[in-house]
Amino acid sequence: MLWIAAAWLLYPLTILDSTDITRAKEYLYRSASGITLMVIFFGKTLIDLIYPRVSSRPMALLNTLFLYVYAIVLAGGIIFIMTRIIILYGRSRRTGFVF
Numbered sequence: 001m002l003w004i005a006a007a008w009l010l011y012p013l014t015i016l017d018s019t020d021i022t023r024a025k026e027y028l029y030r031s032a033s034g035i036t037l038m039v040i041f042f043g044k045t046l047i048d049l050i051y052p053r054v055s056s057r058p059m060a061l062l063n064t065l066f067l068y069v070y071a072i073v074l075a076g077g078i079i080f081i082m083t084r085i086i087i088l089y090g091r092s093r094r095t096g097f098v099f
Helices: 002-014 021-050 061-094
Strands: none
Touching: 002 021, 002 061, 021 061
8 A cells, every 4th residue: 555655646757747836846755755654665775674573583595586686676665756856946946936
């Protein structure tokens, strides 16, 4: 359910070229909320990797591998979204419209 909320919050950044610049402030707040959710997901994943819930027995290799891949995908997504925000800011700065 939280992934659906994060996808909805970050959707305007994925279609940045066709978005309305007059709604940029709303998109900024939505994007900031979506990035916050993604950072929380990333932090939870790192904690799951560093401190597994069951400390008496080791985590399965496949589970650990999937968590590493998931963490890398999340980090890539966060970097991609932050790049899109910087692009939006640069475009709005050139046209004279600042948030």
